[in-house]
Amino acid sequence: MPVSLPSSTETGALGVPHLKRMWAFAVAARSATEPSRPGEERLDHQVLNALGVGLHQTWEYLMHNASTFEAFEAWIVATAGTPDPFNVERLRAAVHREPCPKVARAWLDAIEASPPVLSDADLAHWNEHGYVVLHDAITEAERQAAVKTICAHVGADLEDPESWYRSSTDRHGIMVELIQHSALDAARRSPRIHKAFAQLWGTADLWPTADRCGFHPPQRQYCPFPGPDLHWDLDLAAPLAFDTQGILYFTDTPAEQGALTVVPGFHHKLPDWLTTLEPGVDPHQQDLHALGSKPIAGRAGDLVIWHAWLPHGSRPNLGERPRIVQYITHAATVGMTTARAG
Ligand SMILES: O=C(O)CCC(=O)C(=O)O
Structure with a gap:
């Protein structure tokens, strides 16, 4: 039975897009029912970079821990601090295919x-x-x-x-x-x-x-x-x-x-x-x-x-x-x- 993953726009307490989807993918992969997500690695990496957590560091955690999505979010905060609202807003716009937020656009x-x-x-x-x-x-x-x-x-x-x-x-x-x-x-x-x-x-x-x-x-x-x-x-x-x-x-x-x-x-x-x-x-x-x-x-x-x-x-x-x-x-x-x- 194919596993269906949450959409990248779905968020949890931190309001960070795509994170729930990554976590759900890891949970499925842990039970050997890895769903196909062609070409999503770049988005994974972008979200982790925005949060200041490493790629290997995160997959290491996800593949061995993170029983709940809340635990994953708590791990991110404990590892890299509370996500920067500027980055979260920029990410949200990118995932929703909306124009870059004004403040970010001025900086770029x-x-x-x-x-x-x-x-x-x-x-x-x-x-x-x-x-x-x-x-x-x-x-x-x-x-x-x-x-x-x-x-x-x-x-x-x-x-x-x-x-x-x-x-x-x-x-x-x-x-x-x-x-x-x-x-x-x-x-x-x-x-x-x-x-x-x-x-x-x-x-x-x-x-x-x-x-x-x-x-x-x-x-x-x-x-x-x-x-x-x-x-x-x-x-x-x-x-x-x-x-x-x-x-x-x-x-x-x-x-x-x-x-x-x-x-x-x-x-x-x-x-x-x-x-x-x-x-x-x-x-x-x-x-x-x-x-x-x-x-x-x-x-x-x-x-x-x-x-x-x-x-x-x-x-x-x-x-x-x-x-x-x-x-x-x-x-x-x-x-x-x-x-x-x-
Ligand atoms: O540290 C180096 O000189 C090589 C680095 C490397 O192979 C890599 O970043 O993939």
């Missing part, structure tokens, strides 16, 4: 009218190579606060290499499950970063992601590189849609210090390349480095933005210092048509 118009932060040369580089570096994406004080916060969270003292390898339930390889912190909100709220993504998407009507951080110490004999090696975070079997990803370096990151690695220019090639694979062959199992991978070195405060169609990953840290980062991108409001660069 101001971002669109602000001077570009990516030059014509940056945009030409983006078009050709599929990645671009925004220097001084955050202030020095914000960078220092983020380093302090991440180090404290993983128990690392930058002057004591022994302390860089402490295990914790929040550390998954080089990823750190730290999302809700004011030191990380600085980048999410930054008009400079918002503007860079607005230039690439062709609209400021975007949502910053509530994503995690990274702490990637130098490789040791008993702490080998855990990955991720080159991959995509896309469903390559589904129609390909434009998307961006980003990594904010909080420390100087020379190429050998575990820098983000991409295959430049592959956004031009991916659709054709996929058609060259025999049916049933997994694109991820190919030698993606052989496509021409390149580490993207950067300075502390650089934000590297890449086209989601590029194979990308990290690499072993063969340097002397840990690489410390925040993952952040902006995604367009679901249903919006955009005039993006490239």
Whole structure:
């Protein structure tokens, strides 16, 4: 018997659209009666970003807890605070396919009218190579606060290499499950970063992601590189849609210090390349480095933005210092048509 899910417009005590539908989907999926919801992942993600909760964090909770919808709403408030009414109203309008609320529209118009932060040369580089570096994406004080916060969270003292390898339930390889912190909100709220993504998407009507951080110490004999090696975070079997990803370096990151690695220019090639694979062959199992991978070195405060169609990953840290980062991108409001660069 197919499970019927509530409409995205149905809300609970928090007044947040789509949340009840996500919860009902998770409950059905837990009892192995997963209803089909093609193409809803972007809306899921938009709602979670607006609430400041992470995607993995939320599904982890939903798949193991959340016996009632009220419990799910209470978990959101306990995890990320009471939803910001500005975001809730913006979300509500988007889900109801209504024009953006006036106050939000004025804020987005101001971002669109602000001077570009990516030059014509940056945009030409983006078009050709599929990645671009925004220097001084955050202030020095914000960078220092983020380093302090991440180090404290993983128990690392930058002057004591022994302390860089402490295990914790929040550390998954080089990823750190730290999302809700004011030191990380600085980048999410930054008009400079918002503007860079607005230039690439062709609209400021975007949502910053509530994503995690990274702490990637130098490789040791008993702490080998855990990955991720080159991959995509896309469903390559589904129609390909434009998307961006980003990594904010909080420390100087020379190429050998575990820098983000991409295959430049592959956004031009991916659709054709996929058609060259025999049916049933997994694109991820190919030698993606052989496509021409390149580490993207950067300075502390650089934000590297890449086209989601590029194979990308990290690499072993063969340097002397840990690489410390925040993952952040902006995604367009679901249903919006955009005039993006490239
Ligand atoms: O941390 C890195 O360098 C790679 C990040 C990555 O693979 C991802 O965000 O999907």
